[in-house]
Amino acid sequence: MIRERTLNGLVLVLLLAVPLWAMFNDQPFTITLATRAVIFALAAVGLNIALGLGGLVSLGHAAFFGIGGYAMGILAHHAQTYTPVMELPFLIEGTKSMPVIWLVAMVTSGIAAFLIGILSLRTAGVYFIMITLAFGQMFYFFSISWAAYGGEDGLLIYVRNDFPGLNTLVPINFFAICFTILCLVLLLNGLLARSPFGLALNAARQAPQRVQTVGLDPQRLKLVAFVISGVITGLAGALFADLNRFVSPTMFSWQMSGEIMIFIILGGNARLCGPVVGAVVFVMLEHFLGGLSEYWHIYLGALLLLVVFFARGGLVGLIAGREVAHD
Amino acid sequence: MTEPILATHSLQKSFGALMATDDISIDLYPGEIHAVIGPNGAGKSTLIAQICGGLKPDAGRVELLGKDVTLTNTLTRAKAGIGRTFQISALAMEDTVLQNVLLGAVGDIGSPWRFLRPVLNDGSLRSKAADALKRVGLQDHAATRTSDLSHGQRRQLEVAVALTLKPKAFVMDEPMAGLGAEGSKTLTGFLDGLREEAPILLVEHDMDAVFALADRISVLVYGKIIETGTVDQIKSSKAVREAYLGGDA
Known part of the structure; x- marks a missing residue:
């Protein structure tokens, strides 16, 4: 068996090598596919903090993915139409600057995660799943009815947003941006899991009574994890919208929430690179099997069954074995 | 006279018509092990929950180091110095x-x-x-x-x-539960040495361990303390024999 740390390194090197190969062989679509996988991975790394570390089975993470997407869509739409987002009580202009859009996406999805978390964390188990799902669907139907931003048809952004010093229209440049963010977030996730916060959160998932009796509040720990998780998934949403130059209510759909969760289950719950492996496998299946049949989800379902029955630690667990308790 | 580290005063808690704890006053002094024994359903768990902050009493109060902590929650009491162990180990098993x-x-x-x-x-x-x-x-x-x-x-x-x-005081809920004779003996020796660290309120069913460890024993039956005393006093108490230990004990 390979050590998990080695496997993580290999996964990231491969994920970087494929688009580099594609760039030298003039295969821009492969770079776009790799970028899609990286962004999905980022969204799932976000969920993995709530689900893997905190044990919070959120079926509403598409809410944050969509909020990030719409943050990008709305700001870029106003920038391209030269209209302000709002004039009263103060003027807010649109923008094409990626860093500003990311900041707005992270803050808005963080606020949403805080509010959803405060209410949802009053419940547990299946009720938590249902409440998060309900919040996701509320955002979904709200976006459908939001005619000012395209309603059901969504919003088209003509040109990809700007990043200082880089031409983001070049596929490899946009991939580099997304890949760098993914690596930074993975680093953050790794540090978080080993920090006092990660230790307490992990214990709150396993033995909340114990956490209380050492004077720590398990609910507060879970809420903070849920917010961090929402912020990261929101950032992924903004990048996804920029990749497609399009946002639509689909980003809020419960299928999207399900897919983010599938990335984690496929790759390995609570494993650092589990979501990355899951997202890559998903995008590959979507591309290769989707080309053969529009019913490719049947094969995805079969793979998911195999993983759930025979590889509880996901594909990462299958290759790297049982997780070594923090070494 | 030394002040108790932990004390309850006339604690009452009922669930509908059932009086789970009825006028319970119990105290714990430095260096001692005070055992609480009683048959199943006597109200031991309800008492512990009220002492540790998991349940609010209907009446009465809980004091830690002379300070009224009745209205505080588990978190605050843990910070104030109640070190609790559970009947079923509450630990992060994967860690x-x-x-x-x-x-x-x-x-x-x-x-x-x-x-x-x-x-x-x-x-x-x-x-x-x-x-x-x-x-x-x-x-x-x-x-x-x-x-x-x-x-x-x-x-x-x-x-x-x-x-x-x-911790200023330990509250232990059946630490011997599930242990074999050897394990129980080892843990008894361990707890005996621990009393110098902080006094222990010990809720326990294992009578050998209780008699070996306790400085005082309180006997809880149907939510009431029917007797408090030393091991010998409890062993020779007629009321306790009738209510709990059985006539021949």
């Missing part, structure tokens, strides 16, 4: 022994809001954890996964976690 004790050390500093520095790189937390493990004799098991520990070792680990918080 190592060291990580479980580190959780106590993090609780002791009162803030888990450190996000980027690995907990294992924090010398002060590690030394607190190592010290607690050494005191319970689990220093050689620091890297063992908690689920791989024996039942008795898990009990010791629970105490180690509580020790990191420098």
